Amino acid sequence: xxxxxxxxxxxxxxxxxxxxxxxxxxxxxxxxxxxxxxxxxxxxxxxxxxxxxxxxxxxxxxxxxxxxxxxxxxxxxxxxxxxxxxxxxxxxxxxxxxxxxxxxxxxxxxxxxxxxxxxxxxxxxxxxxxxxxxxxxxxxxxxxxxxxxxxxxxxxxxxxxxxxxxxxxxxxxxxxxxxxxxxxxxxxxxxxxxxxxxxxxxxxxxxxxxxxxxxxxxxxxxxxxxxxxxxxxxxxxxxxxxxxxxxxxxxxxxxxxxxxxxxxxxxxxxxxxxxxxxxxxxxxxxxxxxxxxxxxxxxxxxxxxxxxxxx
Numbered sequence: 001x002x003x004x005x006x007x008x009x010x011x012x013x014x015x016x017x018x019x020x021x022x023x024x025x026x027x028x029x030x031x032x033x034x035x036x037x038x039x040x041x042x043x044x045x046x047x048x049x050x051x052x053x054x055x056x057x058x059x060x061x062x063x064x065x066x067x068x069x070x071x072x073x074x075x076x077x078x079x080x081x082x083x084x085x086x087x088x089x090x091x092x093x094x095x096x097x098x099x100x101x102x103x104x105x106x107x108x109x110x111x112x113x114x115x116x117x118x119x120x121x122x123x124x125x126x127x128x129x130x131x132x133x134x135x136x137x138x139x140x141x142x143x144x145x146x147x148x149x150x151x152x153x154x155x156x157x158x159x160x161x162x163x164x165x166x167x168x169x170x171x172x173x174x175x176x177x178x179x180x181x182x183x184x185x186x187x188x189x190x191x192x193x194x195x196x197x198x199x200x201x202x203x204x205x206x207x208x209x210x211x212x213x214x215x216x217x218x219x220x221x222x223x224x225x226x227x228x229x230x231x232x233x234x235x236x237x238x239x240x241x242x243x244x245x246x247x248x249x250x251x252x253x254x255x256x257x258x259x260x261x262x263x264x265x266x267x268x269x270x271x272x273x274x275x276x277x278x279x280x281x282x283x284x285x286x287x288x289x290x291x292x293x294x295x296x297x298x299x300x301x302x303x304x305x306x307x308x309x310x311x
Contacts, residue, residue: 002020013070015068022061066122078129078130083122084124086119086140086183092121102213105289107232108269109217116223119197133169134169139162161181163181165199176203213234215236216231217232228256232255233253234252236249237249245278247275248274248275253269254268254269268292273287
């Protein structure tokens with residue numbers, strides 16, 4: 001559950017706050033729990049909680065997702081200061097439960113894979129941003145990875161980020177866009193991280209009773225001598241039924257290569273999904289993933305079901 005609060009101080013000034021409450025119930029598991037160390041050795045970690053067997057119970061988390069002040073001078077110039085979601089790509093400023101994108105599980109390029117995260121999800125700093133029907137941008141100077149929770153700065157370096165895109169606001173290609181991203185910062189060890197990204201949506205309406213959308217994102221990340229390439233492409237058809245009902249089947253392919261200098265280390269997913277929406281604010285999501293990791297040999301299948309409601 002993510003309560004979102006907006007305080008309008010004046011017509012131009014406002015404060016936005018979002019708090020996330022997460023609870024993950026688990027079935028009871030009996031036996032020992034194994035945890036992997038950084039040196040790839042295994043150690044046993046368990047707590048019998050006073051009994052003879054290990055019992056795992058549900059656990060929760062409360063997080064302040066963002067809290068920032070924003071002042072709107074004109075549509076093309078706003079200033080934002082505080083803790084915020086990093087503006088990057090198509091979805092990073094959106095929430096996981098939002099019906100505004102089709103998939104249930106976020107693409108792996110937005111997750112931490114084999115200890116690599118090409119873009120921190122949060123930051124604390126200052127943004128200049130603006131938006132018109134045809135164009136939008138967000139430039140930032142922030143703390144970056146060399147800070148505690150991206151809030152308490154631990155080095156003198158500052159993160160620099162650029163996010164911009166152009167789009168078509170109306171017509172048969174309405175909602176189509178093309179954009180570019182760049183982000184750089186340093187971590188606690190004073191090592192430079194650079195991420196270059198591109199994102200696009202091709203939306204073609206008036207195709208029968210619905211419209212076709214082709215989503216695509218790619219990112220190139222460097223850290224010292226390590227080079228990472230990740231991308232995904234998603235093809236969907238939004239089929240509008242009577243009244244506000246809609247069905248959206250889609251297929252997506254994504255890949256994540258954690259080191260271009262090594263062979264047989266990439267991860268790829270083939271995803272099939274179906275979204276059912278009785279009205280615009282509510283979506284039921286079904287998804288099947290076939291995940292293949294080179295060098296492991298055996299593919300993994302993941303089934304998912306989700307309910308997204310926005311208000």
